[in-house]
Amino acid sequence: MMTKSDNKAGGTSRRNSAARRPTISDVSQLAGVSRMTVSRVISDPELVLPATRERVNKAIADLGYVPDRAAGSLSSRRTGFIALILPTLTNANFAAVAHGLTEVLREADYHLLIAYTEYDMAEEERQLRNLLARRPEAIVLTGAVHQRALSRLLIAADIPIIEIADLPQRPIEHAIGFSNYQVGRTAARFLLNRGFRKIGAVGGSNVGEVIDHRGEERMRGFEEELELAGVSADRVLRHGQAPVSYSHGAMAMSELLRLAPDVEAVFAVSDLSAVGVVMECQRRGIRIPEDISVIGFGDFEIGKELNPALTTIHVDFSALGRRTGQMILDLLTNGERDTTHIVDVGLRIVERDSVGRWS
């Protein structure tokens, strides 16, 4: 039962040998309905009579039709993309964020568009431009400190902007995260409370365009808490180029031991470094925590297995990702674009065995 329709891929012309990918027109023809009906079967099947629906679904299956979302987006102005800019994918915690986000967005049929900058500020703007060209419906970026050009670009895009993994003084729009500065202060306070006074830290130094702002914030918080307590921050060492790694911790610890052999407790800017610190001490026969105490940040999986198990500061990055996904869904559904949301997911010390008590 063919009705007069607006199908474009008419039966006579266009029947070229090279296998063309089937379009909605091909499906509509085969099913003997209009393209609109096919469209409805795909996006809102309830609207179509069961009998028609079945015919269309059969045609879809027979042809192996897969809708073209780019074409759909152009028309509907909804791309189903959410952009995510991360410093790196090689960090378990950032991967956990991506993971948590995906988990939530997947259900609502959104797809994450991931870009990463390798902590390079210049790259961040390039990536953002590329991303924006894909018309994401919201954008998530790792918070605190962006280039001015970046903010302009972002605001012009006129989509929800969510900064994560830090709590900027003045967020561009929304923010979900924790204070890296507070992480540093918390670590220092913890060591001070345990009675230590000869307290050190190891982190990376930030030179050039490659900058780990969040790590630096933790270092700064740590220093300031020491100073507030009237304790010397001379044993706080920035060594090697950020971002840090396992081997960074080992090398930095060697250096710290050289500069301040009397150090009794060490904060590592990341568990990655902390593991290196522990391993280096192990090699040197320095006992942890009897001789030196170590506290890290990030609660990486390895910390639990370490001997001694690593005391660290935990942030639930996976939950942070999920929370971000929920906020996006809210924002995109209810569309209240006036209120700014700021969520502090908090942090907590995970006391394990690598920090002792001064005696």
Add this chain to the structure above:
Amino acid sequence: MMTKSDNKAGGTSRRNSAARRPTISDVSQLAGVSRMTVSRVISDPELVLPATRERVNKAIADLGYVPDRAAGSLSSRRTGFIALILPTLTNANFAAVAHGLTEVLREADYHLLIAYTEYDMAEEERQLRNLLARRPEAIVLTGAVHQRALSRLLIAADIPIIEIADLPQRPIEHAIGFSNYQVGRTAARFLLNRGFRKIGAVGGSNVGEVIDHRGEERMRGFEEELELAGVSADRVLRHGQAPVSYSHGAMAMSELLRLAPDVEAVFAVSDLSAVGVVMECQRRGIRIPEDISVIGFGDFEIGKELNPALTTIHVDFSALGRRTGQMILDLLTNGERDTTHIVDVGLRIVERDSVGRWS
């Protein structure tokens, strides 16, 4: 100097208050050129007179115009997307693949569309459908064993298909990887050559839809090499659900020690497990390699820092990613769709200190 043009966003109508995102028409009007000229300035500036080009670029900057790639793709039939399906992003080696791929593709202005399945076969097909709807120009997936429906979908897409991280017996199209089976055999041979006969292994068991095929291949290769050498494979343990983790190694090692207290050398299906094995031994006062030797797979960064440093089997996943990117670029440029490429990136043993010699 306005010329007659086909601009759609005419000066009078369409001037609504709600800030619309500027389109190519807005730019063309402001610059006093046709939309085509703007398009050329963006995609092939050489074709445009410098003076015109500058005018257009100024208009672009003034308006904050960002091209809509979805619209461009629809017309040009080139989306600039490459699809990548991974089991997980939470594994440093898979992250390295994504990383290497991005590195190469970025230069050619391709963007990676990443999906991950959490080792879930059912999820793999769902993800593939979503990805295909975005019309990627090539698709990369982790090789070996796919559902039949998947292969059909893939072939119908009529784009280059590259399977990575394993070398399937019969690849769908192209493949870049290494033989996980050979990894297992190599590990076994290495331990055999060192004189060990009471040889064990720890890996995950694969039940339900969540399956680590590649890990299982390594276990199988290991077992077969033992059997070929006439050595018992009774100490090969599949424990807990794959994929494995640090804590998996610790638990599996406890179990192995219970089942086969006489074990002298252990292959861990992944360095993740291997680290857990080492830590568990450390806790029990079992010396490595004096009492038990350990060899892993994957050459994760932590292995270098461990005490003793972990002997492992190395595959250059980052290079694998880059190599894949290059192949895609080749395929997309030269378009020779007839020849199948199969690249073995090989593997090598990294001898460190966790494997001794039987005496």
Add this chain to the structure above:
DNA sequence: ATGAAAGCGCTAACAC
């Protein structure tokens, strides 16, 4: 419940 017309924002192809 289904269809027709129009158009999303861009670029291929050809004209000048």
Add this chain to the structure above:
DNA sequence: GTGTTAGCGCTTTCAT
């Protein structure tokens, strides 16, 4: 070197 026309594959909107 630049412009015009047509159309990519969908969905919106309105009609029936």
